[in-house]
Amino acid sequence: xxxxxxxxxxxxxxxxxxxxxxxxxxxxxxxNVNIILVVLVAVFLSWLLIYWPLSGRQEELDxxxxxxxxxxxxxxxxxxxxxxxRIDPDLVNxxxxxxxxEALKKDYYPPLEDFSNAIEFIESSGEIYRVQYNAVNDxxxxxxxxxxxxxxxxxxxxxxxxxxxxSAEFEQVFSPSGTSRYQGTFTxxxxxxxx
Amino acid sequence: xxSKRASxxxxxxxxxxVVIGIVVMRFIVLGTMDxxxxxxxxxxxxxxxxxxxxxxxxxxxxxxxxxxxxxLNQRVPAIFSEDQLRFYVNAQLELAGIxxxxxxxVGVEISQNPNISGGSFGDAANQFDIVRVGxxxxxxxxxxxxQFIDQMYEINQVFVLQNIRYDVPDEDEYVELTVNLLTFYDxx
Numbered sequence: 108x109x110x111x112x113x114x115x116x117x118x119x120x121x122x123x124x125x126x127x128x129x130x131x132x133x134x135x136x137x138x139n140v141n142i143i144l145v146v147l148v149a150v151f152l153s154w155l156l157i158y159w160p161l162s163g164r165q166e167e168l169d170x171x172x173x174x175x176x177x178x179x180x181x182x183x184x185x186x187x188x189x190x191x192x193r194i195d196p197d198l199v200n201x202x203x204x205x206x207x208x209e210a211l212k213k214d215y216y217p218p219l220e221d222f223s224n225a226i227e228f229i230e231s232s233g234e235i236y237r238v239q240y241n242a243v244n245d246x247x248x249x250x251x252x253x254x255x256x257x258x259x260x261x262x263x264x265x266x267x268x269x270x271x272x273x274s275a276e277f278e279q280v281f282s283p284s285g286t287s288r289y290q291g292t293f294t295x296x297x298x299x300x301x302x
Numbered sequence: 303x304x305s306k307r308a309s310x311x312x313x314x315x316x317x318x319x320v321v322i323g324i325v326v327m328r329f330i331v332l333g334t335m336d337x338x339x340x341x342x343x344x345x346x347x348x349x350x351x352x353x354x355x356x357x358x359x360x361x362x363x364x365x366x367x368x369x370x371x372x373x374l375n376q377r378v379p380a381i382f383s384e385d386q387l388r389f390y391v392n393a394q395l396e397l398a399g400i401x402x403x404x405x406x407x408v409g410v411e412i413s414q415n416p417n418i419s420g421g422s423f424g425d426a427a428n429q430f431d432i433v434r435v436g437x438x439x440x441x442x443x444x445x446x447x448x449q450f451i452d453q454m455y456e457i458n459q460v461f462v463l464q465n466i467r468y469d470v471p472d473e474d475e476y477v478e479l480t481v482n483l484l485t486f487y488d489x490x
Binding site for chain 2: 141144145148149152153156157160161164165167168171172174175178179181182185186188189192194195196198199201202204205207208209210211212213214215216234235236237238239240241242243244
């Protein structure tokens, strides 16, 4: 059906009617080259940012999985060997745990003798008054009596000369009432070599 | 029909969305892959360590006769009885000559699962149930306490010294001495 008409008059004075007889159909949209561009960019970026690094990682994963298989197989073989020798891993672990706690047995006294010698070396009248030893953190807390206040620092230096002493500090140096001597408390950390 | 300007804006917008989408996807895909690789490698390391441990175990124990579970339980008992432990400690105190006199005060206190953390003692606390035996002694001879500790180290059941505290005695002066020993149980 014609849908566009135009009526007019020519310069000569004749009337005319213009009728558009072409059917009213929608024309197909113009092909958009931008779509191609978007697709090309998407493909290129996917290759560059995803596929390329992914293929490298895939090789890495394959190698790790292959190693995993080999190790699992090797573990099975070792387990067979253990079974063959009739070794009970639980019992072995239990025994090793016991040996671990037995290694915690320490004789606190020999280092104490060294500390006593260090005190007497600085001041022959110096003596240990109170002893505390804590095996959990390998620390001695010694209350010491000395005739001179200055001797405490010298004892500290002397104690630090001992190989296994990791740190030695003193505090609370004071002269108890009724005595001419000074009392101070040493905190001495030792290493495992001390025992 | 859209104007050329609007069409260009839509094109650039779509392009940006596509780029963002691909970048996001990259992080998701590669992140997942990296996680998986890390997981497998960590598992491999774990298996490797396990194999080395097992091989060490074979090398060390293939020619040795293992003690039985009951023999090991003499060192670390599987059953805890406070009365039995108290009796055991008192017997050792008596053997060391500390509990022989009625005049001396000796106290034994037993406490289960004392709070111990850090270092080798912390490791032991993770492996076993720990019982603390606290002993208060009046003594004028520190050597007898040392001998008692040595004696406790020698007996079958494992005892270790946790701490000791005393004033050094003058001559025949009696002083208070506190010694805490730890013993271990496999109660699981």
